[in-house]
Amino acid sequence: MHLITKSALLVTSLLSLTACSEQTVSPNPLPNPTSAGTIQELMLNHIDPHADGVWNAVSTTVTAAGIDEKQPRTDDEWTAVKQHATALIEAASLLADTGRPVAATGVKSENPGIEESPEEIQKLITANPKMFTLYAQQLRVRAEEALAAIEAKNPTALVEIGGRIDETCEQCHKVFWYPNQFKSN
Numbered sequence: 291m292h293l294i295t296k297s298a299l300l301v302t303s304l305l306s307l308t309a310c311s312e313q314t315v316s317p318n319p320l321p322n323p324t325s326a327g328t329i330q331e332l333m334l335n336h337i338d339p340h341a342d343g344v345w346n347a348v349s350t351t352v353t354a355a356g357i358d359e360k361q362p363r364t365d366d367e368w369t370a371v372k373q374h375a376t377a378l379i380e381a382a383s384l385l386a387d388t389g390r391p392v393a394a395t396g397v398k399s400e401n402p403g404i405e406e407s408p409e410e411i412q413k414l415i416t417a418n419p420k421m422f423t424l425y426a427q428q429l430r431v432r433a434e435e436a437l438a439a440i441e442a443k444n445p446t447a448l449v450e451i452g453g454r455i456d457e458t459c460e461q462c463h464k465v466f467w468y469p470n471q472f473k474s475n
């Protein structure tokens with residue numbers, strides 16, 4: 291129930307972001323998307339749930355009753371996954387802009403010492419904006435590949451590309467979110 295409400299909200303907010311990017315033709319321009327949200331908000335409300343929608347589309351579960359192969363089968367099921375991939379592409383494009391603040395004022399790291407504070411993350415991005423943008427662009431390219439696999443109704447390719455999307459999330463997080471996690475002191 292909660293999840294359904296949440297995804298309805300996501301769709302609404304993503305639609306408004308899309309509307310923003312078309313502001314040149316809109317008679318009532320909405321605020322520029324670069325100032326419309328933080329990186330944290332993009333992660334929590336767009337990138338993470340839509341990546342989940344892509345990752346969860348195909349799975350193999352071994353149970354006592356046998357092997358349960360889950361994959362989209364009907365047109366409606368494929369359309370639902372396609373919407374997640376399309377939304378992920380859109381969110382990755384927004385992420386590529388390094389002018390977005392990391393988090394709302396006053397937000398603290400949930401795991402200090404492991405995850406950097408928003409101020410530290412901001413410094414890391416400012417010191418290396420090109421790398422941040424490259425990872426965001428890589429996410430976009432991989433989400434586009436996922437969309438192609440969905441359009442081809444190819445669950446095997448979708449799983450493989452899903453793995454590479456995950457690598458991109460992890461690579462960017464290791465550089466900009468928790469660079470100290472693997473240090474030994």
Ligand code: HEC
Binds near residue numbers: 330393422425429462
């Ligand atoms: C271009 C860099 C980049 C990419 C690519 C990226 N992230 Fe992030 N992500 C960040 C940064 C920076 C933070 C820390 C900001 C924050 O949330 O405080 C973060 C934080 C998060 C958070 C925690 C949000 C919170 O504060 O609770 C989640 C969840 C997350 N990312 C999921 C993902 C997933 C899933 C992907 C891939 C589909 C992904 N991210 C790809 C940069 C990236």
